[in-house]
Structure formats: C-alpha cells, structure tokens
Amino acid sequence: MTNGSASTPDRDGVAAPPTLAEVARAAGVSIATASRVLNNSTRVSPEAYQRVCDAASRLGYRRHRAAWGRAQTPVRAVAAVIHAAHRLVFTEPFFARFIGAVEMELAQHDMPLLVTNVSGTLAETVGRYLRAGSVAGVIVVSDHGPLPLSGSLASLGLPVTVVGRPLHPYQVPYVDADNRGGARAAVEYLLGRGRRAIAHLAAPPDTGPGADRRAGYTDAVRAAGLTDLPIAYGDWSQASAAHAMQRLLDQRPQLDAVFAASDVMAAGAVRYLRRVGRRIPDDVAVVGFDDHALATQVRPALTTVRQPIEQIGAVAVRSLLAAAAGELTPEQAATVLPTELILRDSA
Amino acid sequence: MTNGSASTPDRDGVAAPPTLAEVARAAGVSIATASRVLNNSTRVSPEAYQRVCDAASRLGYRRHRAAWGRAQTPVRAVAAVIHAAHRLVFTEPFFARFIGAVEMELAQHDMPLLVTNVSGTLAETVGRYLRAGSVAGVIVVSDHGPLPLSGSLASLGLPVTVVGRPLHPYQVPYVDADNRGGARAAVEYLLGRGRRAIAHLAAPPDTGPGADRRAGYTDAVRAAGLTDLPIAYGDWSQASAAHAMQRLLDQRPQLDAVFAASDVMAAGAVRYLRRVGRRIPDDVAVVGFDDHALATQVRPALTTVRQPIEQIGAVAVRSLLAAAAGELTPEQAATVLPTELILRDSA
Numbered sequence: 001m002t003n004g005s006a007s008t009p010d011r012d013g014v015a016a017p018p019t020l021a022e023v024a025r026a027a028g029v030s031i032a033t034a035s036r037v038l039n040n041s042t043r044v045s046p047e048a049y050q051r052v053c054d055a056a057s058r059l060g061y062r063r064h065r066a067a068w069g070r071a072q073t074p075v076r077a078v079a080a081v082i083h084a085a086h087r088l089v090f091t092e093p094f095f096a097r098f099i100g101a102v103e104m105e106l107a108q109h110d111m112p113l114l115v116t117n118v119s120g121t122l123a124e125t126v127g128r129y130l131r132a133g134s135v136a137g138v139i140v141v142s143d144h145g146p147l148p149l150s151g152s153l154a155s156l157g158l159p160v161t162v163v164g165r166p167l168h169p170y171q172v173p174y175v176d177a178d179n180r181g182g183a184r185a186a187v188e189y190l191l192g193r194g195r196r197a198i199a200h201l202a203a204p205p206d207t208g209p210g211a212d213r214r215a216g217y218t219d220a221v222r223a224a225g226l227t228d229l230p231i232a233y234g235d236w237s238q239a240s241a242a243h244a245m246q247r248l249l250d251q252r253p254q255l256d257a258v259f260a261a262s263d264v265m266a267a268g269a270v271r272y273l274r275r276v277g278r279r280i281p282d283d284v285a286v287v288g289f290d291d292h293a294l295a296t297q298v299r300p301a302l303t304t305v306r307q308p309i310e311q312i313g314a315v316a317v318r319s320l321l322a323a324a325a326g327e328l329t330p331e332q333a334a335t336v337l338p339t340e341l342i343l344r345d346s347a
Numbered sequence: 348m349t350n351g352s353a354s355t356p357d358r359d360g361v362a363a364p365p366t367l368a369e370v371a372r373a374a375g376v377s378i379a380t381a382s383r384v385l386n387n388s389t390r391v392s393p394e395a396y397q398r399v400c401d402a403a404s405r406l407g408y409r410r411h412r413a414a415w416g417r418a419q420t421p422v423r424a425v426a427a428v429i430h431a432a433h434r435l436v437f438t439e440p441f442f443a444r445f446i447g448a449v450e451m452e453l454a455q456h457d458m459p460l461l462v463t464n465v466s467g468t469l470a471e472t473v474g475r476y477l478r479a480g481s482v483a484g485v486i487v488v489s490d491h492g493p494l495p496l497s498g499s500l501a502s503l504g505l506p507v508t509v510v511g512r513p514l515h516p517y518q519v520p521y522v523d524a525d526n527r528g529g530a531r532a533a534v535e536y537l538l539g540r541g542r543r544a545i546a547h548l549a550a551p552p553d554t555g556p557g558a559d560r561r562a563g564y565t566d567a568v569r570a571a572g573l574t575d576l577p578i579a580y581g582d583w584s585q586a587s588a589a590h591a592m593q594r595l596l597d598q599r600p601q602l603d604a605v606f607a608a609s610d611v612m613a614a615g616a617v618r619y620l621r622r623v624g625r626r627i628p629d630d631v632a633v634v635g636f637d638d639h640a641l642a643t644q645v646r647p648a649l650t651t652v653r654q655p656i657e658q659i660g661a662v663a664v665r666s667l668l669a670a671a672a673g674e675l676t677p678e679q680a681a682t683v684l685p686t687e688l689i690l691r692d693s694a
Binding site (some may be wrong): 037038049050052053058059060074075076077079086089093095096099100103107110111112113114115116117118122125126128129130134145146147151167168171172206256287 | 384385396399400401403404405407408420422423424426433435436440442443446447450454457458460461462463464465469470473474476480481492493494498516517553611
C-alpha cells in the first residue's frame, strides 16, 4: 500500500524512466516549457502548467530520478534541538530567523536540517536517537534549566554547538551575541537621556541570554550609583511581559524607563503601558532586544538592541562542521558577536 | 573540546555517577526538594531552585544517567517533512498546531519527531537521508506542485502518510479533513442568508486543500445556478489575501460575500475590506476555514469551517505506525475527518 506507484513499474531501473522530452510530448508543450514548469522557474500559462503536471504525474516523472533511487555518498544531516516550550518556538521570531539561517548555510553543503523540539520527558530519547549516529552533529538552541541538554549530548561524544552562553560547566563550543554588552549599552543610553528610574523586564534567568541581559542591566545601573530598581521576569511571551509590566508599575509607580530583554516582551510592555495611559517615550521610555521585524510594527517603533541572528546561525553551522571534522579552532569554540543599539521612537 | 566534562571524569562508568542524594546534600536541601527541582514538577523557593541547579551542574548530575550512556533498544524516530516555504511554516498556525499534535501522539510511544522543511533544492537530499533507514516513517505535510514529495518517498520503500488528499496518482495513505464538504457547507450557509454575489478567495490549486475547498465552493454556487462568480488566488498569507481581495472587488464591485480558503486569508480579506470602507457582514459577509485562535481575535470574529487539526495529527501518527508495522487497514489508508461550520460575527 505504501509502495504503490501507478505509472512507474520500472522502479528498479530495468526500464528507462520517462524523460523530460516524453513529459513535454505527452503535455503537448515544448521541452523548454515543460522544464520551466518542473523547475518552478518562470511563469507559464495556467493551462500549460496543468497539462505538464498531469503528464508528469501520469508518466511518473521525477527529476534526477537516479539520485533518488541509488545509493551514493551517505547523506549527512544536522539536528537542531530546541530546548523550549512548543508554543515559544512558533511565537518568538528568533526561532524562525535562526532556523532559516541554519537551513541556508547547510544547503550550501547539501545537508538537510532536522529540527526537534524537546521540552522535558523526551530529552533522553532524543539523546539516544542522536547518539546512534544518525546525524553529523547537533546545534542546541534555547538550552536552560537544571538539566541542560547540551552538556549531556556533548558528553555522549556527539559534536555539539550551543547557541547562547551555556550556564553549565561542561566545555561545549558556543556562539552568542554580546548580550551583556548590548544590554549595558541600552541602559547607558537611557541614563544618558536623563532617565533614572529604569526597570528591567527580564527573561528567564536560567537561560544564558536571560542571565546575561540582566547582568548588563545591573552593570549599568550600578555604575550610575542607582539602587533598588525593580526587576520582574517574563517567560519571553507578550502576555507574560504585560503582567510583569504591571508588577513593575506596582513596585515603582514613577518609573521612567523599561529595558525589556526581548522585542516581544517590549511589545507586551508597550501594550500594557498604553492601556494604563502612560505616554511612550514621554512618560516611560522602552527599549527592547533583538531587532525583529516586530520592532518596527509596534507603535511607537521600538528602540532596541540588534543581535545578528542570521550570522549566529551561519557561524553555528561552521563551528559545528569544524567540530565534526576535528578542526575546531579556539576562536570558534567561543564566538561572541557584537550587538548594536538601534534608535527609533520608543526611547 | 566538544567532549569536555568538567565534573564527570568518570564518563565511561568506571566511577559512580553522582546520585540525587549527593546533589541534595551539596545543595543543602532535602532529597524531595532536589527531586522536585530536577523534575520541574512543583514550585520551590527561588533560592532552593538555584542551589540545586548549581549543585547539579557542579557535580555533573544527569537524570537516569545510564539511559543516556548505554546502548538499549534502538530509538525510532518519525520525520515530518513540510513541503512549503519556510515563512509559511511560521505564519500559518496550522503547522504549529499539527506539529504539536504529532509530538504529543508520538510521545506516547516515546518516539521523537524530527521536522524538516523542504522547499525545493534539498528535496532529493532529504529523500536520500530518510531512505538510509534513520527514521521509522515519514509524515508529509503541505505537499504540492508538479513534483510532490510523497510519491517519491513512498516509491523508495519508506512508510509514508500524507496529510491532505494527494493530487498525484501514487497510492499513498493519507489523512484529510473533508475540505470539499466543509467548503460546500460554508457557501450553502451564505446562500441561505440571501447572499448571491459570493466570491472565492482561493488557496493554491496545486495543493489538495486548495483544490478541494475550491471544488466545494464551485459545487455550491453551481447547484444554486450561479455563474460568473470571481475567484482569486492567495498563497495562504494575509498579505496575498489582501491583494486578492482587491482583485475580487475590481472584478465584482458589488460582491456581497467572500469564502476564504483559510482563516489567515480571511483575516487579510477583512483587513482590506475595512480599509476600503465595506461593513462586515452588512456589506460583505466573510467566511474562513480552519478555526484557528486567530478567528476569534479578528474583528468581527470569523464565521469559519473548523477542521480537527489535532485529531488529524494523531490519526496521521497512528496510520504511519500501522503502515510501518505492515498492519495498515483499508480504512486507515484514506481517512477523511468531518468538518464543522462555526457561526460567529463575520457572516
């Protein structure tokens, strides 16, 4: 039932597979037109498109048929293990951007990316699966909590690269943005604009980015001699940030600025501040982190710290492939990429 | 460098790994508290949480350490191959809901899900990788176009289940919603409310759901004796739907209803209709398809056709595992689940 192939009984290569010319003839179009349809490369008339599709289906045409059927050099794949709640993967734009960048970099090596989302019970099963040798290496994203995955995977002998500074003592290569420096620059900018009651809407402190952005905030306010400033935690979501913003205002009704640990959380803070009638940035300045497309869609547009997510993805792939080849340089083992403060309207 | 393990030099099992009791002692908490932290099961004080995390990291504790390190029954995984543009996977809520459902069903079998997103050049590489025996089977989602993946993968001998009716002649098991019946019911509802100039904002016709929802629309308007009604195509995105809505109004300025092939596209139509001053539903009634959370967030809330996405995911897993075990029943080879019209404010 699963192997049925209505029009290619020659599946084992005994008879010749249908050629592009045969598809074109059956569809009553030129070879050039059939090729355009099958490569999705240029526009053709809907009628010709449909005729070519029908003919290709009917004849069982497959592009580079040999490549599908025959054993060749084994294909190596890379796994991305996302250690985060399922919901977060689809709502925090970091993941879409990062995965897209990793896919693009791996495509240059003709390697597929397999993404798996682990948030608890399956961690050991995933570890055992990956260890069985089915992938060339593993990129671990959003690792966190009391039992981070990256240490366990690395100690199994798998090539591993972590995105974000690991909080555990296992020595694992990692790629990170300068979260601490970026956060410090954001808060120093607020200080330079005369803000003093600067709160921090923080990300979970059991993640590298959460811990480091908080540390950068603390660096800057301490250097300015400010104490007793409020910090509240969100879980990276807009809803959690709106609640945290409410707690911050309860603690410090006269606060004049908020540094949020992500753009999504900054958007949640903006939403809450507007609802309670605070003007942004006049009453409360808001700075985010990431520089997602979202930052320009929020009103007012977010001043934020840009981290080079696409570059992080590309560098993570290069680091991982170097590690898999036993050629990891000390520089690649701990790469920290610079961030940049982007000024818009919210601060 | 990748295998470093600062605190477990006993990686080969020569010395005993740290126990839960040792972690608890090092953290100065009870075994019960340490266990709660390490299982993320109940709330503990932030201080105790941090102390346990620190102790676990310092000692190199890993839960069920033996399970990670030793060969056991080989772990089998399932792959979900999403044949769609990267952007679509993260903006059309179908994918998040479907993947979540498949993950949950597979977790009951202790099997991980590996998701790979194929949109062109890597298709053959992915096919070769999967064929090498690294997965128990493949669920193909959003298959489309002149060279669908599911036929090729099935003809390689891999257990395959397709989500959505395949448009190609290969016999591959599939799970689908009753797209045609659901679409027909939506349009019949509009007809019953006295609407006559009913346009269709269609999904790509080279996908099963796109073709079948259009067919259901055509069934209903033909049965009512209506002809020359406009159809415009979107690519599942909000932006494409807004443009298609504009074309529909150009063709038929007095249209009084739109049946959109997805909630996301319905939201794009609503946005455009409001921008040009049409009242919904008074001037133009709008019906979507899916019943995503989005349907209740749009203003006015969308009348839509609910398809049971979570159930589709669960059934796809069961069908695939049955096929992999050689136990697929004829009923499982072609499952079509019912849809339901949900009445809200937009029509």
